[in-house]
Amino acid sequence: MRILAIETATEACSIALFDQGQLLDARHEVLGRGHAERLVPMIAELPEKGHAEQIRISLGPGSFTGVRIGLAVARALGVAWKIPVRGYPTLALVAAMARAGTERTVTVCMTGGHGEWFVQDFGTDGMPLDDVASLTPDTAAMRRTQDVLAGTRAEDLGTMIGVASAPIILPNASDALIVPDALLRDQLSPLYGRAPDAKLPM
16 A cells, blocks of 8 residues: 655654555655645655555644644545545654654653643553643653653753653654554544633633
8 A cells, every 4th residue: 555644743844655564755854834835845746746545644733733734735635536544643653753663661742832842651552651731841840751752842851850862853754654553543633732722701
């Protein structure tokens, strides 16, 4: 099966094309902003313009805009190519990259909103040990961590608690296939990781 993976939940705009589980081609650019302008051209640069039999798309949590852009493109391509689109949690990809085939547990710590961090623990099988939490840095530093720290805020957290962090910082679509299949979702709803700021009037 040929699979196109799209990862836009962070400042990285990352895509990869796989055939029978083997990486054919990939693009990974750290943009900060500008995913909307770069994502489709990047896909067009892939062999056969990235045409695949399945799309895997990052659902977040992460950048609200980045997640929505990735989802919109994935849905549009899924309709155009008449293929299934499956989503995966962004933090699960970071954990899988940090585990790198070992039997280590991982704490992923990523940039959240309003100065908070997204924090989640993963077991040796790559499955979550808890739900994503959006925490202030001080609160994050008080919780127990796993064998490895990874993510965009892992170094900051490690400095606060005196633990070295892994070099894995940003998710990369080239590693999308190592996310456990049990975490793939057919319901393509963004994972925000925190409650919305706006509240309905009472």
